[in-house]
Amino acid sequence: MIDVCLLGTGGMMPLPHRALTSLMLRYNGMNVLVDCGEGTQVSIKQQGWSVKPIDVICFTHFHADHISGLPGLLLTLGNAERTEPITMIGPKRLEKIVNALRMIAPELPFPIRFIELEEEEESFTFNGLKINAFRVNHNITCYGYSFELERAGKFDTERAKLANIPMQYWSRLQKGERIETAEGVYTADMVLGPARKGIKLTYCTDSRPTKRIVENAMDSDLFICEGMYGEEGKESKAKEYKHMTFYEAAEMAVKAGVKEMWLTHYSPSLIRPQEYEKKVRSIFPNTVISKDRRTTTLLFEE
Numbered sequence: 677m678i679d680v681c682l683l684g685t686g687g688m689m690p691l692p693h694r695a696l697t698s699l700m701l702r703y704n705g706m707n708v709l710v711d712c713g714e715g716t717q718v719s720i721k722q723q724g725w726s727v728k729p730i731d732v733i734c735f736t737h738f739h740a741d742h743i744s745g746l747p748g749l750l751l752t753l754g755n756a757e758r759t760e761p762i763t764m765i766g767p768k769r770l771e772k773i774v775n776a777l778r779m780i781a782p783e784l785p786f787p788i789r790f791i792e793l794e795e796e797e798e799s800f801t802f803n804g805l806k807i808n809a810f811r812v813n814h815n816i817t818c819y820g821y822s823f824e825l826e827r828a829g830k831f832d833t834e835r836a837k838l839a840n841i842p843m844q845y846w847s848r849l850q851k852g853e854r855i856e857t858a859e860g861v862y863t864a865d866m867v868l869g870p871a872r873k874g875i876k877l878t879y880c881t882d883s884r885p886t887k888r889i890v891e892n893a894m895d896s897d898l899f900i901c902e903g904m905y906g907e908e909g910k911e912s913k914a915k916e917y918k919h920m921t922f923y924e925a926a927e928m929a930v931k932a933g934v935k936e937m938w939l940t941h942y943s944p945s946l947i948r949p950q951e952y953e954k955k956v957r958s959i960f961p962n963t964v965i966s967k968d969r970r971t972t973t974l975l976f977e978e
Contacts, residue, residue: 678703678805678825678875680898681971683719687881687904687919687941688741695719695968696741697941699879699900700730701823706803708732710821710879716745717752723969728756732802734809735766736881737818738773746774747781754784761787765800765809767817768792793819796888810892812883815918820880822892827976828852829869836867875974878934881941884915885924893932897974900966901925903939906952922952926959938966 679702684695696713700720707729709716720727727749736742753762764770771790778784791800797810808822831850836843841862845855855862878893881902893899904910904919914921922939929937937960942949949965956963964970 677976678823678877678974679971680877680974681723681725681969682900682938682940682966683716683723684713684968685940685942685966685970686741686968687902687943689944690715691944693968694942696745697881697902698742698745700725701805701877702729703805703825704803705729706731706805708734708802708805708807708823710734711736711742711881712745712749713741714744717749719969723971727752728758730762731760732763732765732807734807734819734821735764735770736820737767737814737816738769739816739882742882743773743777747777750778750781750784753786754781758786761789763789763791763802765791765807766793767819768794797892808892810888812880812889813886813918814882814884818882820878820883820889820892822876822878822896824877825875825976827872827874828864829871832867832869839866841867873977875976877974878932882919884918885920885928890928890931893928893934896932896934897936898972899929899932899934899937900940901928901937902941903949903956904941904943904946906942906946906949906956922949922956922963923959926956926963929960929963936962936964938964938970940966 681700683698686694686696690696698716699710701708709730770792800807806824809819812818812820849864849867852864876896877898878896879900902920903922903925906922953965
């Protein structure tokens with residue numbers, strides 16, 4: 677399972693009732709943060725979660741509302757006496773930009789590992805969680821992210837017995853291990869059924885609609901997508917500044933066949949996004965007009 681918290685839903689600038697957009701995931705003792713705008717650690721505290729276990733930070737791009745909270749977060753982690761390394765993933769020049777921000781946090785008790793994205797799409801795996809980064813269409817280099825947990829097939833006891841596989845190896849094979857013994861080689865495909873449906877979450881903000889977003893969001897259990905504007909007459913502004921309307925996001929959700937979509941990254945001028953709920957749901961019924969710290973737990977299907 678994956679715990680998901682959309683820490684903030686605001687774009688461009690924080691408001692008294694709306695923090696800047698960031699996302700936090702918890703899986704199997706590992707924590708992943710996506711973007712770190714001003715005040716992100718406040719939202720984490722308000723949610724009752726901790727910043728100390730954050731292992732991976734993914735940045736979509738380097739506009740201030742997505743990265744300006746990082747120096748304070750790093751200082752808090754340092755004061756918490758964290759010593760384990762942190763991995764940061766983001767567009768090219770990530771290390772240079774983070775080190776510039778660290779002018780006010782120069783000494784940290786933990787190392788930072790940087791992964792700079794240069795390709796259109798790149799994938800990484802941490803503790804069994806697969807992270808897919810894909811380039812989107814903003815006015816600077818920007819990436820969306822999909823997070824996937826694959827699920828192996830069920831263990832078939834009868835197949836294991838028919839293959840004369842000693843019971844002492846069953847649990848290791850169930851985990852996907854390859855076992856070589858004097859009696860022979862045992863592999864997971866000898867005892868596991870077909871792969872079962874896993875869990876998939878896709879997060880995209882600050883972009884025009886693109887085919888690549890639809891392809892990467894395909895069949896997601898949860899699609900968190902920017903909806904900068906809900907009002908009529910904002911289409912030209914969305915195109916000019918490379919953002920999306922509620923309705924463009926909903927159309928992508930339909931094409932991608934996602935189960936549920938949460939809108940986020942609202943314009944500061946959009947005071948009551950709930951007013952447009954009925955209209956956007958006429959395109960994609962399972963749309964949520966998110967509020968700060970909306971939380972869910974994504975579970976494997978039984």
